[in-house]
Amino acid sequence: MNDAQLLRYSRHILLPQIGIEGQEKLLAAKALIVGAGGLGSPAAYYLASAGVGTLVLADGDTVDLTNLQRQILHRVDSVGRPKAESGRDTLAGINPECRVETIVARLDGASLDAAVSRADVVLDCSDNFATRHAINRACVKFRKPLVPGAAIRFDGQVAVFDSCRADAPCYHCLFPEAEDAEEVRCATMGVFAPLTGIIGTVQAAEALKLLIGCGESLAGRLLLLDGLAMEWRQITVPRDPLCPVCSS
Numbered sequence: 416m417n418d419a420q421l422l423r424y425s426r427h428i429l430l431p432q433i434g435i436e437g438q439e440k441l442l443a444a445k446a447l448i449v450g451a452g453g454l455g456s457p458a459a460y461y462l463a464s465a466g467v468g469t470l471v472l473a474d475g476d477t478v479d480l481t482n483l484q485r486q487i488l489h490r491v492d493s494v495g496r497p498k499a500e501s502g503r504d505t506l507a508g509i510n511p512e513c514r515v516e517t518i519v520a521r522l523d524g525a526s527l528d529a530a531v532s533r534a535d536v537v538l539d540c541s542d543n544f545a546t547r548h549a550i551n552r553a554c555v556k557f558r559k560p561l562v563p564g565a566a567i568r569f570d571g572q573v574a575v576f577d578s579c580r581a582d583a584p585c586y587h588c589l590f591p592e593a594e595d596a597e598e599v600r601c602a603t604m605g606v607f608a609p610l611t612g613i614i615g616t617v618q619a620a621e622a623l624k625l626l627i628g629c630g631e632s633l634a635g636r637l638l639l640l641d642g643l644a645m646e647w648r649q650i651t652v653p654r655d656p657l658c659p660v661c662s663s
């Protein structure tokens with residue numbers, strides 16, 4: 416690290432659990448964020464400001480006026496632009512040292528495999544089951560730690576599935592894929608603005624801890640937030656021995 420970096424990251428370096436060694440791990444790391452919306456916005460802010468070397472922002476949507484209520488990466492003059500590009504420009508103003516690669520497309524198939532295989536950690540900030548399950552399958556396939564988040568109405572969820580661990584459960588163990596799964600969307604159900612900030616920020620914290628290798632991750636646990644009562648619950652997620660994704 417040069418002098419400017421030692422200064423920029425000094426409040427991390429002061430922490431014995433991070434130090435120069437941990438900060439250098441972040442600078443060398445690559446994180447994939449799927450979805451540059453309500454969850455991806457705060458997650459990207461903190462990963463970039465904290466010094467993650469490379470961020471890959473993947474989102475096929477463009478910024479809409481209804482997004483600005485919670486998707487804090489984007490501004491009025493970004494309406495109509497691809498979210499990934501709008502996000503990249505915002506992040507450049509916070510930490511120009513963070514290299515932001517953009518994918519202006521909905522990741523699936525080969526493009527998803529390629530992006531996941533090159534990442535050190537994957538943050539699922541998407542908003543639909545098909546994408547969530549596809550990301551999970553790719554993370555299990557390439558043994559990459561996955562940090563999924565979800566927020567709808569006043570309810571939030573966040574977990575870690577660390578496929579690097581031998582007996583780790585996966586997203587499918589918790590939420591088996593179903594043909595008739597009911598999709599609940601912010602567009603129809605609404606979402607409390609700061610809830611996405613809380614959940615996305617927990618995703619960033621867990622991703623940073625995984626990259627640094629400090630503390631105890633959320634691996635194998637699901638945190639549930641009732642934002643109206645402001646109460647957190649935690650459930651342990653066991654591995655499903657019959658899971659078609661992770662138990663082959």
Ligand SMILES: [Zn+2]
Binds near residue numbers: 584586655658659662
């Ligand atoms: Zn599984």
